[in-house]
Each structure stands twice: as structure tokens, then as C-alpha cells.
Amino acid sequence: MKPKVAFFDFAGCEGCQLQIVNLEETILDLASKVEVVNFREAISERGEDYSIAFVEGSITRQADEERLRGIREKASILVALGACACTGGINALKNFQDMEEIKKIVYGKNSLYFDTYPARPLHAVVPVDYDIRGCPINKNEFLKVTTALLLGKKPETPNYPVCVECKLKENTCVFEKGMFCLGPVTRAGCDAACPSCNSNCEGCRGLVDDPNTNAQKDILQKYGLTMEEAVGKFRIFDGYLEVAKCMI
Amino acid sequence: MHDLSMNIEHVTRIEGHGNIVVDVKNGKIEKCQWQVVEAPRFFEAMVRGRKWDELSHITSRICGICSVGHTMASLKATEQAMGVTPSEQTVTLRKILKHAENFQSHVLHVGYLVLPDLLGVGSVLPLAATHKEAVLTVVRLHRLANDICDLIGGRTTHPISCTVNGFTKLPDLKALENIKERLTEAIPDLKAVVEIVKSLADRLPVFVRQTEYIGLKSEEEYAIYDGKIASTDTGIHSVDEYRSIVNEYVVPQSTAKYTKHNRDSYMVGALARFNLNHEQLTPLAKKVAAEIGLKAPCYNPYMNSIAQLVEAPLSVEECLRLIDEILDKGLRKEDHRIEVKEGKGVGAVDVPRGILFHEYTYDKNGTCVEANCVIPTNQNHASIQRDMETLLPSIIDKPPEEIRLMLEMLVRAYDPCVSCSTHFLTVEFI
Numbered sequence: 001m002k003p004k005v006a007f008f009d010f011a012g013c014e015g016c017q018l019q020i021v022n023l024e025e026t027i028l029d030l031a032s033k034v035e036v037v038n039f040r041e042a043i044s045e046r047g048e049d050y051s052i053a054f055v056e057g058s059i060t061r062q063a064d065e066e067r068l069r070g071i072r073e074k075a076s077i078l079v080a081l082g083a084c085a086c087t088g089g090i091n092a093l094k095n096f097q098d099m100e101e102i103k104k105i106v107y108g109k110n111s112l113y114f115d116t117y118p119a120r121p122l123h124a125v126v127p128v129d130y131d132i133r134g135c136p137i138n139k140n141e142f143l144k145v146t147t148a149l150l151l152g153k154k155p156e157t158p159n160y161p162v163c164v165e166c167k168l169k170e171n172t173c174v175f176e177k178g179m180f181c182l183g184p185v186t187r188a189g190c191d192a193a194c195p196s197c198n199s200n201c202e203g204c205r206g207l208v209d210d211p212n213t214n215a216q217k218d219i220l221q222k223y224g225l226t227m228e229e230a231v232g233k234f235r236i237f238d239g240y241l242e243v244a245k246c247m248i
Numbered sequence: 249m250h251d252l253s254m255n256i257e258h259v260t261r262i263e264g265h266g267n268i269v270v271d272v273k274n275g276k277i278e279k280c281q282w283q284v285v286e287a288p289r290f291f292e293a294m295v296r297g298r299k300w301d302e303l304s305h306i307t308s309r310i311c312g313i314c315s316v317g318h319t320m321a322s323l324k325a326t327e328q329a330m331g332v333t334p335s336e337q338t339v340t341l342r343k344i345l346k347h348a349e350n351f352q353s354h355v356l357h358v359g360y361l362v363l364p365d366l367l368g369v370g371s372v373l374p375l376a377a378t379h380k381e382a383v384l385t386v387v388r389l390h391r392l393a394n395d396i397c398d399l400i401g402g403r404t405t406h407p408i409s410c411t412v413n414g415f416t417k418l419p420d421l422k423a424l425e426n427i428k429e430r431l432t433e434a435i436p437d438l439k440a441v442v443e444i445v446k447s448l449a450d451r452l453p454v455f456v457r458q459t460e461y462i463g464l465k466s467e468e469e470y471a472i473y474d475g476k477i478a479s480t481d482t483g484i485h486s487v488d489e490y491r492s493i494v495n496e497y498v499v500p501q502s503t504a505k506y507t508k509h510n511r512d513s514y515m516v517g518a519l520a521r522f523n524l525n526h527e528q529l530t531p532l533a534k535k536v537a538a539e540i541g542l543k544a545p546c547y548n549p550y551m552n553s554i555a556q557l558v559e560a561p562l563s564v565e566e567c568l569r570l571i572d573e574i575l576d577k578g579l580r581k582e583d584h585r586i587e588v589k590e591g592k593g594v595g596a597v598d599v600p601r602g603i604l605f606h607e608y609t610y611d612k613n614g615t616c617v618e619a620n621c622v623i624p625t626n627q628n629h630a631s632i633q634r635d636m637e638t639l640l641p642s643i644i645d646k647p648p649e650e651i652r653l654m655l656e657m658l659v660r661a662y663d664p665c666v667s668c669s670t671h672f673l674t675v676e677f678i
Contacts, residue, residue, distance in 0.1 A: 015312020043371030
């Protein structure tokens with residue numbers, strides 16, 4: 001029997017599910033190996049019986065928590081898809097402001113109709129088995145992780161910094177170009193996408209498990225940058241992490 | 249006289265979360281609503297305090313499907329605020345990228361999301377077995393559009409290399425030549441897709457509700473990157489006047505901010521652009537419109553998918569023209585640094601689902617102090633609602649399954665992008 005797979009999403013842009021569609025012909029091959037029972041963005045069929053659930057987006061209200069718990073109960077494997085689901089991602093930028101205040105900024109006097117709390121990654125609500133990181137996810141990494149899961153293996157994803165992939169691509173170091181980069185402490189797997197476009201790493205894949213913060217501090221010092229700037233940059237995608245919470 | 253109760257929770261094959269609720273008692277319509285239940289994300293508040301050069305990377309995340317469009321609206325708003333005029337080369341590259349997104353989004357919508365309705369199946373997946381060649385043709389076009397975005401933007405979703413006043417990385421000319429070849433070769437594929445849709449187009453419901461159509465208009469070309477605001481009711485308006493065009497308002501019993509201009513609703517998107525700019529269509533796009541029977545003015549919202557199909561060859565032909573311009577002139581590395589100053593700017597682009605506005609105010613350090621984003625789908629919600637109210641009485645005697653499909657197809661025709669939820673309310677429905 002083919003494994004039953006489902007896709008769900010919470011607060012997010014659905015760009016990660018789009019990366020799966022962007023696998024083009026490969027997605028048709030993959031779809032022939034599984035039974036997709038729930039993928040609202042792409043199919044009308046809806047089933048509640050599934051073994052693997054891929055979940056995109058952050059949790060930002062009570063109703064989301066209940067829905068996520070329901071998904072967790074049904075799925076034997078739950079995979080967090082993308083930065084919003086894995087680390088809170090860009091949604092956590094609002095966590096640094098007063099919730100009542102932000103409701104007023106966006107909705108004015110009608111703000112009472114809204115329900116929102118500081119954005120949280122999935123793992124803050126239910127246990128998550130695997131993370132596929134990034135904003136958006138790397139479609140090849142999705143394929144790698146899914147293939148491993150279908151073969152009953154434990155998926156391996158990088159736990160080394162973006163600098164490793166950046167060096168392999170022989171890019172000039174972003175700091176050498178006078179910009180600030182989060183590559184030294186950010187988890188790789190993106191093939192150093194941003195530095196390869198002469199842009200800085202914005203940390204969308206979260207930290208490696210054991211970040212060399214001393215090295216990051218040394219680099220900041222060497223290039224005359226402050227910790228405050230570093231924390232400010234971290235908040236774009238990693239506001240939920242302790243490192244970004246400090247110095248509020 | 250009969251009863252009908254329908255609650256279609258989370259309509260499928262659209263981006264984001266929306267419900268259709270219908271309640272008919274003794275043949276009388278008690279409730280007929282299009283509801284949006286997406287989690288609000290508060291982008292306008294999130295960008296406060298962020299620097300000018302981070303804004304497009306943050307606001308691109310409003311939507312994964314139109315991230316190129318959001319990036320462009322954002323960059324244009326910042327550039328206007330800082331008094332910067334990007335080079336011709338930058339504008340040409342941005343237009344290629346913008347058309348590639350338009351092409352990609354329309355192929356995805358018509359090929360993957362609408363075609364299953366026309367063929368009576370739940371998704372594109374069963375079509376891979378029954379209509380393999382058609383599906384592979386759609387996939388090839390989709391891949392090509394994504395490859396163009398990858399090449400120009402550094403990444404198709406949430407582009408990396410687009411920055412204020414330029415690009416951090418320029419595309420390789422050889423790669424552009426290769427794209428040009430593939431675009432030329434794609435034309436038979438495009439024609440094949442048109443043939444398939446044409447053969448099924450009579451399955452699109454015939455429903456007419458005349459309304460106001462709003463989009464960008466330019467004297468130079470079929471506008472999607474730049475132009476003035478045009479309304480089929482009131483003519484041309486400056487982009488700076490956008491607030492008096494959209495007139496956003498909150499409806500407590502609904503989930504989304506609505507907009508209205510000259511009537512109680514207006515429509516944006518491919519059909520609106522077609523109604524406003526059809527004379528500027530490129531030759532193949534004109535031919536496709538004529539073959540498939542799309543004539544301006546068209547007041548059938550279901551034909552929005554057909555207008556998207558007409559815009560696909562438009563975007564291919566525009567990409568070819570713009571790539572030729574680049575190949576002709578070559579690419580030079582430009583200094584994109586700017587002088588940061590305080591100011592306010594509005595950026596308007598016409599993205600696959602319609603006209604999009606970003607407006608930012610910066611202080612003297614280039615820190616954003618205020619932002620406002622008005623998203624196409626927000627502007628279409630009132631139109632979807634009015635269409636449903638007008639359509640339902642005329643189909644009330646049809647079998648429930650048919651009513652359901654027609655209502656779902658109506659929502660899908662607008663290709664709503666519900667996650668673009670900067671403005672969305674969330675209300676618990678009973």
C-alpha cells in the first residue's frame with residue numbers, strides 16, 4: 001500500500017508548498033509513489049487518514065493550536081516545512097511589538113475582531129519529527145528528505161554553517177564586500193543562495209545546533225560591526241530564538 | 249421551494265483559506281457569503297523600524313506565489329521615497345522578471361488549478377495518467393517560466409538579487425540567449441495548451457455582471473510593471489491617489505477588508521487588464537484572444553482564467569522583446585548605491601491577480617516608520633461576494649453539487665491569493 005501523505009498550512013505565504021509544485025515532472029513521479037490525501041492548494045480530494053504530514057506556517061492563534069494537535073494525532077511522522085514552521089520565521093518579527101498595538105496599526109478601530117498572539121514555530125506546540133528549513137525551502141532538500149522517509153530511513157540535513165557551502169562555491173566572503181552576513185552561524189542546505197547573488201545571508205534556515213558564536217563575534221569586531229546590528233538582522237527570520245530576543 | 253445549506257470550508261485549489269457559506273430556506277436565500285479565514289500576519293506593523301534595504305526582502309514574504317510582484321512594488325515605493333530613478337537596464341530586467349512571473353502564475357492557475365474543473369476531476373494528478381501529454385506540456389511551460397525567474401531574480405520564489413536601484417547580480421548573457429531559444433520553442437506548447445482549453449471552454453459558466461475594472465495603464469505597452477491607475481468607469485488617475493481609488497473598509501460580518509471605488513465593488517486581475525489594455529496585446533496574444541472568443545469588454549468573471557490564458561503568450565512575447573533589447577545593448581555592471589533620505593513613496597505594479605500597491609514612509613536614517621500594502625485579492629473580495637449574490641438566485645434550482653461546483657469555480661476564477669493577508673480579519677463563524 002502506498003504511504004498516505006498530507007499537506008497543511010498555517011500563517012505563511014504558501015511559498016514552500018509552491019517549491020514542491022516547482023519540482024515539475026519530478027512531482028508527478030513522486031506522486032505516483034505515494035497517495036496524496038490532502039493538499040488544499042493543489043487538489044480537491046480531502047482525506048483524514050495519513051501517515052506523513054508536511055506542515056507549513058507558524059502558529060499565531062489558539063484555533064491553530066487545536067488544528068495542529070489534530071494533525072499531530074493522525075500523523076505518525078510530522079515534518080515542519082520552511083522557516084515559518086521550523087523557527088517562526090518572518091512572522092516572529094511582530095513578536096517585538098505589542099499585540100494590541102499592531103492590531104491597531106493594521107486594522108484601526110476594528111482591531112477587536114482579530115485574534116492573534118506572538119508567532120510560534122510548530123515545535124512550540126507539538127513534537128516535530130523533522131525540519132525542512134529555509135525561506136523558501138530548497139526543493140531538492142524536500143525531495144531528499146521525502147525519499148529518505150519513504151525508504152524508512154532517517155533523513156540527514158546539514159548541521160554546518162552556510163560558510164561551508166559558500167566556500168565550496170568559491171564566493172568572495174560577504175564581509176569582504178563590506179556587508180553583514182549571518183552565514184557563519186546559519187544552518188546550510190541552501191547552497192549559499194544569497195551570498196552567491198552578492199547578497200548577505202539573512203539566516204532564514206536558523207542556527208546550526210552548536211553555533212560558533214565566538215567566531216561570529218570575532219568577525220563582527222574585525223569588520224567594526226556591533227552586536228546590536230547582528231541581533232537586528234537575526235530578527236528578520238529568527239526572532240523567535242533567544243539570540244534575537246536579547247537586547248530588546 | 250426548497251432548502252439548501254452549504255458550508256464549503258477551505259475551498260481547494262486556491263491559495264490560502266476561504267469558505268463559501270450558503271443558506272437557503274423555502275427557496276429564500278438567507279445567507280450567501282464568501283468568507284476569508286486566513287491567519288492575519290500584520291506585515292505593515294512588522295516592517296516598522298526596519299531599514300530601507302530590508303523592506304523588499306520582508307514584504308516579498310507576504311506571498312509565495314506573487315513574491316516577484318511584491319518585491320517590485322516594494323522597490324518602487326522605496327525608490328520613490330528616496331528620490332531614486334533606476335536605470336533603463338534595471339527596468340528592462342525587472343520587466344522580464346515580472347512577465348516571467350505572470351507567465352508562471354497563469355500557467356500554474358490555468359493548467360494545474362482550472363483545467364481539472366473543466367475535465368471533471370479533483371486535481372491535476374489523475375490527469376497525469378489520462379491526459380499525460382497535456383500535463384507534460386503544462387509542466388514544460390511552468391519550468392521555463394521558473395527558470396527565467398531563477399536566472400534574473402536569483403531565485404523564483406522570494407527573489408534575491410533584486411535590490412533598490414538595481415540588481416546585486418546580473419544574469420549571464422549566454423544563459424539569456426538560451427532562455428530566448430527556449431521561449432521561441434515554447435510557442436507550439438503554448439498553442440497546444442490554448443487548443444485544449446479552447447476545446448473545453450464551453451464548460452465555463454456563462455454569467456454576466458457588469459462592474460468596474462481597475463488596473464495599470466501605460467501609453468507605451470500593455471502595463472504590468474509601470475503605468476497610471478485606470479478605471480473603466482472613471483478613466484486615468486495618478487498612482488499617488490491610490491488611497492482614494494481603493495477606499496479600504498472593514499466589514500465586521502466579513503473576514504476581509506473590502507475595497508470600493510465608483511460602485512459597490514470592482515474587479516482587478518487579468519480580465520480587468522484585458523478590458524483596459526486589450527488594444528496593446530502582442531500579436532500572438534491577440535490571435536489567441538480572437539480564437540478563444542474573448543472580446544472586450546467582457547463581464548463574465550469566469551473568463552478571467554481565459555484572460556490569463558491570453559496573457560501567457562503576451563508575457564512570452566514581451567520576454568522575447570525585452571531579452572532582445574538586453575542582448576542588443578549588452579549588460580553593464582552598475583553602481584546601485586543610493587543616498588538615503590527621508591520621504592514617502594508609493595509603488596504600483598499589476599501582478600498576476602491584479603493591481604498591487606505598497607506605500608512606505610522613511611525617516612532620515614532610512615528606517616521605515618509607516619507602511620501600507622493593498623493587495624489584489626483584497627480588492628476582489630467585494631466583487632466575489634457580489635458575483636455570488638447575483639449568481640445564486642439564477643442557479644438555485646440546479647442540483648446542490650452543480651451549485652457547489654459553480655460557486656467554487658467562481659472563486660477559483662479570481663485566482664485568489666488569500667495568504668496575501670496583510671489586511672485580513674479573522675472572525676469566528678458560527
